[in-house]
Amino acid sequence: MLGYLLAALSPLNIALALVGVSAGTIIGAIPGLTATMAVAVLVPMTFAMAPESALILLGAIYTGAIYGGAYAAILLNTPGTPSSIGTTFDGYPMAKKGDGDLAVSVASLASLAGGLIGAIALLLLAPPLAKAALAFGPVEYFWLAVFGLSLIAALSTGEFLKGLIGAAFGILIAMIGVSEVGGAVRFTFGSTTLLGGVETVSALIGLYCVPVLIELVARPDRHLDKPAETRGFRLPEAFAILLREKFNLIRSSIIGTLVGILPGAGGSIAALVAYSEARRSGKGEPAYGQGNPGGIVATESANNATVGGGFIPTLVLGIPGTPPDAVILGALLVQGVRTGPSLFSQGSSIVYTFIFGLFLATILMLPVGLMIGRFAYGAIVRAPKAGLVPVVAFMTVIGSFAIQNNLTDAGIMVVMGVVGWLANRRGFSVSPIVLGLILGRIAEEGFVQSWTIGDALGNQWAQFFGRPLSMAIIALTLLSFVYPFVPQVKRIVRDHRAGIRAPMLKRAGGAAILRDCIAIGVMAVIALTFLVQSHHLMAEAAAFPRTIAIAMLVFCMLAVAKVLFTGQVSEDLSAGSTPRRIAVPIAMGLAVALVPYTGFAAAGIVMSLILMAVAAHDRLSVSSWIKLGLSVAVIMVLFTVLFRDLLSVPLPRGMLFRL
Amino acid sequence: MKRIALLAVALGLFAGAAAAEDFPKGPVEYIIPFGPGGESDVSARLQQPFFNKLYGQEFVVTYKPGGGGAVAWSQLNSMAGDGSVIMGVNLPHIIIQPKQENVGFTTEDITSVYIFHYTPDAIVVPANSPYKTLADLIADAKAHPREVIFAGSGKGTGNHLAQVSFDKLVGMATTYVPFKGTGAAVTAIVGNQVKAGWSYTTAAVGQQGQLRVLAVATEERHPAFPEAPTFKELGFNVVSGAYRGIAVPKTASEEMRKKVSDAIAAINANKEFRQKMIDAGFALVDIPYGKEMDAFMAARAEEYIPAAKAAGVLN
Numbered sequence: 001m002l003g004y005l006l007a008a009l010s011p012l013n014i015a016l017a018l019v020g021v022s023a024g025t026i027i028g029a030i031p032g033l034t035a036t037m038a039v040a041v042l043v044p045m046t047f048a049m050a051p052e053s054a055l056i057l058l059g060a061i062y063t064g065a066i067y068g069g070a071y072a073a074i075l076l077n078t079p080g081t082p083s084s085i086g087t088t089f090d091g092y093p094m095a096k097k098g099d100g101d102l103a104v105s106v107a108s109l110a111s112l113a114g115g116l117i118g119a120i121a122l123l124l125l126a127p128p129l130a131k132a133a134l135a136f137g138p139v140e141y142f143w144l145a146v147f148g149l150s151l152i153a154a155l156s157t158g159e160f161l162k163g164l165i166g167a168a169f170g171i172l173i174a175m176i177g178v179s180e181v182g183g184a185v186r187f188t189f190g191s192t193t194l195l196g197g198v199e200t201v202s203a204l205i206g207l208y209c210v211p212v213l214i215e216l217v218a219r220p221d222r223h224l225d226k227p228a229e230t231r232g233f234r235l236p237e238a239f240a241i242l243l244r245e246k247f248n249l250i251r252s253s254i255i256g257t258l259v260g261i262l263p264g265a266g267g268s269i270a271a272l273v274a275y276s277e278a279r280r281s282g283k284g285e286p287a288y289g290q291g292n293p294g295g296i297v298a299t300e301s302a303n304n305a306t307v308g309g310g311f312i313p314t315l316v317l318g319i320p321g322t323p324p325d326a327v328i329l330g331a332l333l334v335q336g337v338r339t340g341p342s343l344f345s346q347g348s349s350i351v352y353t354f355i356f357g358l359f360l361a362t363i364l365m366l367p368v369g370l371m372i373g374r375f376a377y378g379a380i381v382r383a384p385k386a387g388l389v390p391v392v393a394f395m396t397v398i399g400s401f402a403i404q405n406n407l408t409d410a411g412i413m414v415v416m417g418v419v420g421w422l423a424n425r426r427g428f429s430v431s432p433i434v435l436g437l438i439l440g441r442i443a444e445e446g447f448v449q450s451w452t453i454g455d456a457l458g459n460q461w462a463q464f465f466g467r468p469l470s471m472a473i474i475a476l477t478l479l480s481f482v483y484p485f486v487p488q489v490k491r492i493v494r495d496h497r498a499g500i501r502a503p504m505l506k507r508a509g510g511a512a513i514l515r516d517c518i519a520i521g522v523m524a525v526i527a528l529t530f531l532v533q534s535h536h537l538m539a540e541a542a543a544f545p546r547t548i549a550i551a552m553l554v555f556c557m558l559a560v561a562k563v564l565f566t567g568q569v570s571e572d573l574s575a576g577s578t579p580r581r582i583a584v585p586i587a588m589g590l591a592v593a594l595v596p597y598t599g600f601a602a603a604g605i606v607m608s609l610i611l612m613a614v615a616a617h618d619r620l621s622v623s624s625w626i627k628l629g630l631s632v633a634v635i636m637v638l639f640t641v642l643f644r645d646l647l648s649v650p651l652p653r654g655m656l657f658r659l
Numbered sequence: 660m661k662r663i664a665l666l667a668v669a670l671g672l673f674a675g676a677a678a679a680e681d682f683p684k685g686p687v688e689y690i691i692p693f694g695p696g697g698e699s700d701v702s703a704r705l706q707q708p709f710f711n712k713l714y715g716q717e718f719v720v721t722y723k724p725g726g727g728g729a730v731a732w733s734q735l736n737s738m739a740g741d742g743s744v745i746m747g748v749n750l751p752h753i754i755i756q757p758k759q760e761n762v763g764f765t766t767e768d769i770t771s772v773y774i775f776h777y778t779p780d781a782i783v784v785p786a787n788s789p790y791k792t793l794a795d796l797i798a799d800a801k802a803h804p805r806e807v808i809f810a811g812s813g814k815g816t817g818n819h820l821a822q823v824s825f826d827k828l829v830g831m832a833t834t835y836v837p838f839k840g841t842g843a844a845v846t847a848i849v850g851n852q853v854k855a856g857w858s859y860t861t862a863a864v865g866q867q868g869q870l871r872v873l874a875v876a877t878e879e880r881h882p883a884f885p886e887a888p889t890f891k892e893l894g895f896n897v898v899s900g901a902y903r904g905i906a907v908p909k910t911a912s913e914e915m916r917k918k919v920s921d922a923i924a925a926i927n928a929n930k931e932f933r934q935k936m937i938d939a940g941f942a943l944v945d946i947p948y949g950k951e952m953d954a955f956m957a958a959r960a961e962e963y964i965p966a967a968k969a970a971g972v973l974n
Contacts, residue, residue, distance in 0.1 A: 044704075
């Protein structure tokens with residue numbers, strides 16, 4: 001073992017780990033650039049290296065990218081990678097209150113701890129854990145997805161029905177395009193643009209980030225509260241939080257490791273499951289969802305633990321645990337390294353050198369992450385709105401393109417942004433929609449597969465409910481659905497005993513009730529459209545979306561009844577300038593439309609000119625306008641060059657400009 | 660206006676003339692219509708260094724996933740035909756997809772210039788399965804219709820069509836469960852979630868010790884699986900798999916098509932390359948541009964379309 005440790009600590013490997021972690025962190029922080037892509041970009045470089053060094057570099061960039069996603073989540077409310085969706089829940093509220101630096105430090109420490117626990121599992125428990133992962137069949141994946149959806153109960157604070165409607169909406173959107181398991185083309189409304197479906201990451205960027213941009217320009221107040229003075233890394237505070245949250249930290253890291261082992265689940269689900277467990281047992285102020293650092297501890301430790309966890313089936317079974325693992329496995333194959341049980345059992349030097357390299361990379365992540373995080377925080381806190389808005393908007397456009405090298409995705413991102421903003425406004429929170437989008441496909445796959453198997457064996461009941469592992473997940477799901485309502489029920493029972501009658505809540509005005517009914521009505525129309533469209537599909541492709549659409553209609557009816565009966569309306573009526581708001585998606589849409597003609601850089605600059613004007617609330621002197629404009633233009637050009645030449649993204653060359 | 664049009668025509672001619680001259684004249688973008696990590700990606704990565712050695716230019720591998728490949732194929736003909744862009748093609752995908760619905764391209768729109776290998780179909784079972792031979796499996800399937808459950812990658816795919824065709828050939832009824840990709844299907848097989856799987860030799864290579872290969876759909880035994888019989892040996896005339904090749908935009912001149920075809924052929928002829936591909940479980944074929952390609956495509960269509968109809972993915 002010591003020999004492998006020393007081999008991992010060669011100067012070359014240390015340098016590779018450092019470069020990998022730094023590059024990964026930066027790539028992960030940019031919305032749209034995912035860990036999978038970060039790894040894929042580096043693969044050709046590794047062919048000239050020894051397999052151990054190649055693996056260390058790839059492992060380092062992977063772990064860095066998963067961690068880097070936290071910055072954008074905390075500072076911009078935009079998950080940099082899907083793994084950090086859960087980090088937005090508490091990270092962004094913390095940053096808004098001026099604690100962004102603390103949030104970044106907590107994320108760094110939690111990622112370190114999670115990464116180490118995942119790596120320890122890989123080192124000591126890999127073969128037995130890999131066996132355990134194989135016990136997970138289609139039914140278990142179906143129930144796991146349903147368990148994930150049960151988080152809606154916790155996430156849609158106050159408006160449970162609207163959360164359910166949102167989740168059903170997300171699931172239906174996920175059904176658009178070619179269904180891999182059903183083998184059918186669905187809900188494209190005859191357009192070839194929608195053939196590829198709604199790509200999850202670009203939809204995420206749209207749903208989370210665009211509403212933030214729209215609200216940012218609407219009012220003159222600052223993006224994040226600025227601290228009075230610079231306060232360093234606030235490491236002692238962050239340490240104290242981790243110490244207080246030690247059970248949460250360990251539980252989340254274990255959840256992350258275990259979910260990472262399941263091929264096809266991945267970091268986003270691990271972090272969400274860990275978050276819901278933390279929230280269930282979490283106490284203390286402020287509440288979860290309003291800036292409790294415990295939320296960041298849970299999500300960031302869990303998602304980094306999936307790195308080590310995901311390598312377990314990859315190296316032991318030759319089955320990739322997460323999408324980046326699939327790329328790493330391909331790279332190993334090209335190098336001629338055979339993964340599989342023999343690789344582990346024969347104590348191959350490659351595996352152990354790599355595992356120690358992963359430890360090394362995880363530890364290096366802390367100093368690297370703190371430095372980059374401090375820079376990112378400082379830059380975003382200090383940036384004037386008129387500079388921040390166009391740069392972030394440009395990142396989202398070019399990032400959504402880069403996921404699948406497809407401009408359609410960038411267009412869909414802008415559309416989803418408008419959808420997200422409207423939904424927020426009308427009291428539908430975005431998170432249930434995102435849950436539906438991510439989990440819908442997994443749920444459908446598991447459902448169709450289980451159904452096919454159950455049908456062949458002639459016993460659906462045993463198939464869906466008879467397996468011990470399924471029963472355990474179903475029990476957890478019920479618990480997670482019911483638990484958030486326990487305090488409410490307790491209060492009602494207590495009040496009833498004490499003879500206190502619940503005070504009548506004031507009914508909202510007629511206009512508000514009408515607005516709410518219209519919003520729910522629109523959702524009902526969407527459900528109906530999907531229902532009608534599913535009519536001509538073959539049974540296997542139609543069953544799942546049809547069920548969801550019918551459920552969505554029922555939820556809509558219940559929601560309307562509830563509004564009319566109780567008169568309670570949830571909506572967001574924050575003030576601000578409507579023309580400025582409308583200008584944001586229009587400018588972004590314009591940029592997407594211009595790209596084929598002008599290329600990315602010029603389209604970005606045109607968009608920036610509009611957004612700078614829209615975002616500026618203070619009077620600026622001509623010279624500061626010019627300075628700001630020039631720096632924004634330079635950033636656009638730099639980004640374009642970075643994407644094309646460093647990340648080899650095949651950006652379309654404009655007909656007018658080459659950049 | 661007229662002058663601009665003239666200029667455009669002149670430029671176009673100039674570009675066309677330059678394009679006809681040689682291949683490669685710079686880095687070549689090699690578009691994979693799927694995400695990274697799959698068989699198409701691995702093949703491209705294996706070809707990369709040999710292309711560089713033979714021609715002194717780079718293959719720049721990029722990914723354009725979506726719609727099971729349809730997103731990339733529907734955009735192929737809007738790309739430059741000057742030899743700076745080539746795209747991977749997969750069968751049966753490009754034959755089946757356009758017959759299902761409007762996917763933005765037809766099979767005839769895709770100018771395939773070379774088919775370089777196929778991943779042979781194979782029936783695999785978990786290492787601890789009671790099926791020791793293909794005969795065991797067939798006997799059980801005949802005794803218990805539909806209860807022998809196969810995992811495979813996707814619907815209307817090579818795996819699925821192989822299952823449907825083989826059921827018909829043998830006169831048995833089995834159940835096919837589609838999974839999202841070869842990896843997920845193999846996981847289910849290794850984990851005993853299903854009784855067997857229709858998979859590819861490439862997937863079985865990484866699973867030796869965990870999977871038993873009952874039969875391989877090649878002409879002769881695959882060197883990576885010397886123990887596993889071919890279907891032919893067992894009396895079933897099945898030679899099939901998922902074929903991969905290269906296509907160019909239709910604006911590419913006849914000369915350019917020929918040149919790209921020759922370049923891929925040269926890589927495929929390299930001894931070291933062949934060995935690497937075989938070790939990874941691929942079976943090499945050489946179908947160059949021209950009459951051979953047309954005949955090959957026609958033969959495949961004749962094979963796939965009736966199978967897809969029987970499988971219920973085509974009306």
